[in-house]
Amino acid sequence: MTIQNSFRMIVDPPQAGAVNMAIDQALLDAADAGSQPSSGQNRSAVSGCSGLTLRLYQWHPATVSLGYFQNYAARHSHSASEALDLVRRTTGGGAIVHDRELTYSLTLPLTDRWSARHRELYDSMHTVIIGALSEWGIHPELWRPGMDSGPPPDQHQFLCFLRRAGGDLVLDGQKIGGSAQRRSHSSLLQHGSILLGRSTAAPELPGICELSGVSPEIDELSAEIVRRFALAWQLVPVAGELTLEEKAAATSWQTKRFGNDHWNRNR
């Protein structure tokens, strides 16, 4: 095996929303095609890699993340989550209540941010998640327009999990997984969310637990997603953490952006 055939995997403990989003922004910066860590710890886990990082994490305290273009005032339309902390993502889509939920971020260099090929990443990652959940006898499928018998879903719903887009993960007709991308000049961040269970802050959304009667352990599910991802991408996972440069960048992003009301209430 060569180190070029590896990717960095990070499984983080639950952290505040501003911290989580700042880390992903730092990873997006670092995935820039021209950047390589110059020094510091964990260099072996990063330099020479495919440049790809798969990070899995949760949120504490429970937090609402707004889609990049959502209006802040829209949160008042959803009383159940109104008291939660809030952070604005750089990725688009609707609001997510990060409570009984698992988030992933995938960051990688790219050469043409407009390329339609990047859309394949949604299905690729969601297929990995389908495979992982199958280990627990849970079998979601990729949503396609026309699958539902009722009226088309309202794409302006406040909550992401009440919207539908091609490739979303659905179980018994309910959305239990979705992803969205932020493309910068030469790197890409894909955020995704897996709804594990119903939250009191979003009682209208059943999760995998309610729909299947099964509750996979988070650590085991995360490990299975990493294993399936490695198989699908034919890359070797290398457990890692942030480099010193990335930690510094994350701290900076947390201060100037994600922990800042000017950003979070921008629209």
Added chain:
Amino acid sequence: MNPDHLLYAETHEWVRVEDKGSEKIATVGITAHAVEQLTDLIFMELPPTGSQVTAGSAFGEVESVKATSNLYSPVTGEVVEINQGLPDQLDLLNKDPYGAAWIMKVRLSEESALERLMDRRTYDQQAS
């Protein structure tokens, strides 16, 4: 505008430069190829008139159903006019990307960035 008479950035923006007295004004848009690749645009956010843009730096953002992307300026100067109606009529980008869907007009403060732009034939080869 005739696409054959425009200049193109490798980041898929187009530029048309016109002399207005002693000034050069660049009209900027995004190419049909970029619009096709993005698909299903939902939002577009543009800079205010009077702001400064720099070649190679982000000046606005677009969101499609599943992706948010920066728009990068192919020129350097001051934004003198914005296509204000465009964010509310994003289908114009599909119908007339080189005409009614122009994005901004920039008074150039320097012209060196123009030398890095391509003609249509070179751009088409790169985009194909």
